[in-house]
Amino acid sequence: xxxxxxxxxxxxxxxxxxxxxxxxxxxxxxxxxxxxxxxxxxxxxxxxxxxxxxxxxxxxxxxxxxxxxxxxxxxxxxxxxxxxxxxxxxxxxxxxxxxxxxxxxxxxxxxxxxxxxxxxxxxxxxxxxxxxxxxxxxxxxxxxxxxxxxxxxxxxxxxxxxxxxxxxxxxxxxxxxxxxxxxxxxxxxxxxxxxxxxxxxxxxxxxxxxxxxxxxxxxxxxxxxxxxxxxxxxxxxxxxxxxxxxxxxxxxxxxxxxxxxxxxxxxxxxxxx
Amino acid sequence: xxxxxxxxxxxxxxxxxxxxxxxxxxxxxxxxxxxxxxxxxxxxxxxxxxxxxxxxxxxxxxxxxxxxxxxxxxxxxxxxxxxxxxxxxxxxxxxxxxxxxxxxxxxxxxxxxxxxxxxxxxxxxxxxxxxxxxxxxxxxxxxxxxxxxxxxxxxxxxxxxxxxxxxxxxxxxxxxxxxxxxxxxxxxxxxxxxxxxxxxxxxxxxxxxxxxxxxxxxxxxxxxxxxxxxxxxxxxxxxxxxxxxxxxxxxxxxxxxxxxxxxxxxxxxxxxxxxxxxxxxxxxxxxxxxxxxxxxxxxxxxxxxxxxxxxxxxxxxxxxxxxxxxxxxxxxxxxxxx
Numbered sequence: 001x002x003x004x005x006x007x008x009x010x011x012x013x014x015x016x017x018x019x020x021x022x023x024x025x026x027x028x029x030x031x032x033x034x035x036x037x038x039x040x041x042x043x044x045x046x047x048x049x050x051x052x053x054x055x056x057x058x059x060x061x062x063x064x065x066x067x068x069x070x071x072x073x074x075x076x077x078x079x080x081x082x083x084x085x086x087x088x089x090x091x092x093x094x095x096x097x098x099x100x101x102x103x104x105x106x107x108x109x110x111x112x113x114x115x116x117x118x119x120x121x122x123x124x125x126x127x128x129x130x131x132x133x134x135x136x137x138x139x140x141x142x143x144x145x146x147x148x149x150x151x152x153x154x155x156x157x158x159x160x161x162x163x164x165x166x167x168x169x170x171x172x173x174x175x176x177x178x179x180x181x182x183x184x185x186x187x188x189x190x191x192x193x194x195x196x197x198x199x200x201x202x203x204x205x206x207x208x209x210x211x212x213x214x215x216x217x218x219x220x221x222x223x224x225x226x227x228x229x230x231x232x233x234x235x236x237x238x239x240x241x242x243x244x245x246x247x248x249x250x251x252x253x254x255x256x257x258x259x260x261x262x263x264x265x266x267x268x269x270x271x272x273x
Numbered sequence: 274x275x276x277x278x279x280x281x282x283x284x285x286x287x288x289x290x291x292x293x294x295x296x297x298x299x300x301x302x303x304x305x306x307x308x309x310x311x312x313x314x315x316x317x318x319x320x321x322x323x324x325x326x327x328x329x330x331x332x333x334x335x336x337x338x339x340x341x342x343x344x345x346x347x348x349x350x351x352x353x354x355x356x357x358x359x360x361x362x363x364x365x366x367x368x369x370x371x372x373x374x375x376x377x378x379x380x381x382x383x384x385x386x387x388x389x390x391x392x393x394x395x396x397x398x399x400x401x402x403x404x405x406x407x408x409x410x411x412x413x414x415x416x417x418x419x420x421x422x423x424x425x426x427x428x429x430x431x432x433x434x435x436x437x438x439x440x441x442x443x444x445x446x447x448x449x450x451x452x453x454x455x456x457x458x459x460x461x462x463x464x465x466x467x468x469x470x471x472x473x474x475x476x477x478x479x480x481x482x483x484x485x486x487x488x489x490x491x492x493x494x495x496x497x498x499x500x501x502x503x504x505x506x507x508x509x510x511x512x513x514x515x516x517x518x519x520x521x522x523x524x525x526x527x528x529x530x531x532x533x534x535x536x537x538x539x540x541x542x543x544x545x546x547x548x549x550x551x552x553x554x555x556x557x558x559x560x561x562x563x564x565x566x567x568x569x570x571x572x573x574x575x576x577x578x579x580x581x582x583x584x585x586x587x588x589x590x591x592x593x594x595x596x597x598x599x600x601x602x603x604x605x606x607x608x609x610x611x
């Protein structure tokens with residue numbers, strides 16, 4: 001065998017291993033699909049109901065609040081589902097279960113194992129995000145409004161949101177030790193949840209300037225704003241004002257790359273000494 | 274099978290050093306050895322001797338600080354993917370995939386290694402039957418006993434038909450029946466041409482299974498030979514164990530006994546054994562254990578008893594030991610293995 005052939009053979013081996021590992025994750029999730037959906041959708045379901053139906057119904061929120069909040073819920077659900085698909089399994093695996101060893105010993109570069117986790121997490125995120133649409137349509141009734149002229153951006157945003165969540169999940173999963181799980185979830189999840197412009201549009205924060213600036217450090221803000229850009233219908237002929245879509249795409253891209261590089265670095269440090 | 278000297282070894286380790294970043298001492302300190310194809314090679318030593326680190330380097334999980342290692346002539350640091358294709362690892366503790374069913378653990382492992390579907394389905398069934406797990410292949414591993422999990426890990430290791438198999442303390446924590454079953458399987462796999470490297474701190478296991486054994490301690494290989502040759506290291510080939518009671522446990526008396534024993538004609542070496550790790554450590558304090566090496570140990574019984582009494586101690590027990598690897602280890606390190 002020539003050197004070239006051997007390298008080709010190795011790449012093929014590695015690709016086979018990569019997709020077999022992805023298939024394993026999909027199979028396991030598929031087997032627990034209902035619990036997965038319940039876990040991902042319980043919270044958004046109630047959010048949609050309370051904020052989209054109950055509050056406007058009793059006059060505490062205006063009618064179009066539902067339309068502004070729906071993109072935020074799509075972003076939040078996708079991101080959390082993606083993170084959960086990566087973080088918890090990784091913390092347990094690297095901590096003590098070591099079930100990942102079999103995959104690390106497969107003929108593929110070790111960092112591809114991290115890449116697979118990210119890809120799988122993103123798929124979970126995309127599925128969870130997508131289910132919000134029929135759910136929103138069912139719960140919000142007349143309040144459900146999504147513009148249909150920016151579908152490609154919408155699809156791109158849903159994919160990107162999944163990737164943002166799963167790369168953050170990778171970094172968290174490789175940094176957190178098993179005995180810190182509950183503390184870290186509270187310390188990271190809660191601020192992420194409430195500073196991410198999910199329940200309010202970014203532009204509306206102009207009167208609380210410091211908080212508006214703070215939200216810019218949360219990737220979820222860009223995911224929510226990007227989805228608002230692609231979903232909220234024009235009001236009175238005017239597009240709903242959001243952060244610029246160019247900035248949104250750029251910063252989400254930067255977030256994905258940064259988190260992936262940092263996460264892979266700690267991942268490698270944990271599995272190869 | 275192989276012409277000696279001409280074909281390259283299945284495993285080659287040269288000048289291997291591993292120092293963990295936070296550790297003061299080297300976990301592996303200049304280890305070199307070779308394992309030929311078709312051999313069962315044992316790394317023997319107490320916990321912390323560097324066995325698991327050595328295996329870690331050979332299985333690409335640990336990057337060596339110095340030195341090199343290769344599997345089937347492929348360098349482990351330069352081409353880990355090709356190495357992973359050729360090896361399989363059975364770790365000390367179960368790392369079986371608990372989300373999958375037993376049979377899927379095998380078929381997915383094979384899929385990770387590009388084994389075609391038909392081949393892996395058939396091989397999984399065959400191996401599960403061979404290892405006595407055929408009727409419980411659709412369960413999850415959480416219901417498996419330790420012995421069954423161990424067998425399943427061996428089945429998994431064989432799914433991609435590796436050239437070299439690593440077994441890290443394979444029979445640790447197993448009941449005697451499972452141990453014997455496992456030994457049989459290890460011999461069978463070896464008979465089919467598989468090269469096996471196992472670590473153990475069980476002398477009996479090493480003696481019965483291995484063609485060659487390297488005794489490790491403090492990150493170094495002390496000796497590396499066949500079990501029969503290792504046993505010849507004991508001077509005179511036989512050992513007399515003398516257990517003496519010293520009132521008050523005085524050190525001076527211990528030294529005096531040691532001197533007196535050494536003075537007996539025909540004695541090659543006397544060793545005061547550190548009893549801390551021994552099974553009978555809880556025995557009444559003040560009992561010292563000596564190994565007296567020499568030719569025809571049985572003729573030394575009388576003089577040894579006399580020597581102990583002269584030195585001011587009492588004889589507790591005198592016994593002639595068959596040369597075993599345990600004795601070799603004590604001879605080399607002055608310590609019990611466990």
